[in-house]
Amino acid sequence: GAVVSQHPSRVICKSGTSVKIECRSLDFQATTMFWYRQFPKQSLMLMATSNEGSKATYEQGVEKDKFLINHASLTLSTLTVTSAHPEDSSFYICSASSAAGARLLHEQYFGPGTRLTVT
Amino acid sequence: ELKVEQNPLFLSMQEGKNYTIYCNYSTTSDRLYWYRQDPGKSLESLFVLLSNGAVKQEGRLMASLDTKARLSTLHITAAVHDLSATYFCAVDPDSWGKLQFGAGTQVVVTP
Numbered sequence: 001g002a003v004v005s006q007h008p009s010r011v012i013c014k015s016g017t018s019v020k021i022e023c024r025s026l027d028f029q030a031t032t033m034f035w036y037r038q039f040p041k042q043s044l045m046l047m048a049t050s051n052e053g054s055k056a057t058y059e060q061g062v063e064k065d066k067f068l069i070n071h072a073s074l075t076l077s078t079l080t081v082t083s084a085h086p087e088d089s090s091f092y093i094c095s096a097s098s099a100a101g102a103r104l105l106h107e108q109y110f111g112p113g114t115r116l117t118v119t
Numbered sequence: 120e121l122k123v124e125q126n127p128l129f130l131s132m133q134e135g136k137n138y139t140i141y142c143n144y145s146t147t148s149d150r151l152y153w154y155r156q157d158p159g160k161s162l163e164s165l166f167v168l169l170s171n172g173a174v175k176q177e178g179r180l181m182a183s184l185d186t187k188a189r190l191s192t193l194h195i196t197a198a199v200h201d202l203s204a205t206y207f208c209a210v211d212p213d214s215w216g217k218l219q220f221g222a223g224t225q226v227v228v229t230p
Contacts, residue, residue: 034216042222044162045220046218049216093161110161110162
């Protein structure tokens, strides 16, 4: 299967600072990338959908000014958590997929995740 | 609002026995996914089910989809310790990749 990487795998930052997480598709062109958040012992929640060259669309309840998403190329999307606070501590997972015509191909490939701890 | 319900949420399995995890969802969807997650890790894709009646098997795991009943099952045959993990189902109701996940089923297999 296709490979998606994330960097960094772990990050600890101080409250009030910003953190950037990168998601890369290594061997295919990802027209669409997704960002999920997972709190301990909980399920994954979709935060936003990122399409190359256009603005991300955010799920209800996700602050777009706090979670900045940029999808500048077909292989890279970034999530920046601005003015991070302890409640933003979570496991952030991206996934990537390609489109065929108007619909996404059925498979999306998940990155290994980034564990963010805000102190 | 789409709901994806898994049950049970926790399953203690004895090695060698068979078990089933259920995934119900509240809206039409022609795509259903099963994933495995080990502690501290990301998701591993197990099955992609794309049509009513789809059945897929890999090793001791078998997944099926009934789109009319809005139900998918993940059947585990002769459980072994290596299958201990959390299993998630997810639906993609509009086929745009926006997955809605169930709460997950934590599986612990003991001798």
